[in-house]
Amino acid sequence: MFTLTAAKPALDRVHHTACRTAVEVGWRLAEGAASANDVAVTLEGLRAAWEEGLESAIHYYEAPPELWALPRLVNVLTLLFNEPAEAARQLLVPLSIVHPGQPVPLLTPEETRNCCWLVRELFNRGGVGPLLPWENAWQTETAVALAAQIYASGEFSAMPILADALQDVGCDNVDALIHCRGPGPHVRGCWVVDLVLGKGMNRPPNPV
Ligand SMILES: [Zn+2]
Structure with missing residues (x-):
């Protein structure tokens, strides 16, 4: 729930069907209402989105961070289903993906600070x-x-x-x-x- 809620600002910037589906299935999983098949289909959709996002990000090598948001977000959402703690970490820690240059943060510094509030709210x-x-x-x-x-x-x-x-x-x-x-x-x-x-x-x- 931490990752799903904390990722919301990033999701608001990325309108990708696979990401939206992953959030919806993630919530249902937290409620115990998602099947193994739901998860498998979601992960398959995320895999396709990852490749698509990575392609455009690599293509625009010198591009602004927005182009890196999709593959970063897809990565976080994929981890959510297998390694929730790692998903939360990657959401908050700026990370390089393939790109050898500056690490790309998914959240703004203010959004990252808001996560401290979220930890208190949830935990x-x-x-x-x-x-x-x-x-x-x-x-x-x-x-x-x-x-x-x-x-x-x-x-x-x-x-x-x-x-x-x-x-x-x-x-x-x-x-x-x-x-x-x-x-x-x-x-x-x-x-x-x-x-x-x-x-x-x-x-x-x-x-x-
Ligand atoms: Zn509360």
């Missing part, structure tokens, strides 16, 4: 302290329904209401409460929403 890893405990009892029907609605719609204005619902049943995880009531912005994959829905790997161990 709750901004502070120095340990993760605060989380209790299943806080995942009431009300809280789960709210979180499900937020997740499905991608509309986060109800986050403070989610905080109220959690606090009403005794939630004292101040990181989660402050996060819900903070200025955001939030994205799909927000660690609090995922935690309430029991999704993903952001769940800290419960106290015994």
Whole structure:
């Protein structure tokens, strides 16, 4: 989810069907709703796009970085399906592809800085302290329904209401409460929403 969300600025500059399909299948894969065949077809499309993109980039050897964006992005999206951590790294680290000259960044410096915010949003890893405990009892029907609605719609204005619902049943995880009531912005994959829905790997161990 980090790579898919962080790659969005690059995707906005590259309108390529294979890349769009890869993002869509990537999201479904994260939801456990993509088949092995979906992935195989996507990777085949990316392979063709890679060759196509590389050809034009090599052709315009002295060309501006935009021409390198397609093969770079295709590379990142391909890695997403096999080596997600490496995909995230390549998204952020300027890289040379065949071209022996200047490394070509995929994101602008500002977009790269925004990724620090994204790490906090998705992984709750901004502070120095340990993760605060989380209790299943806080995942009431009300809280789960709210979180499900937020997740499905991608509309986060109800986050403070989610905080109220959690606090009403005794939630004292101040990181989660402050996060819900903070200025955001939030994205799909927000660690609090995922935690309430029991999704993903952001769940800290419960106290015994
Ligand atoms: Zn959030």
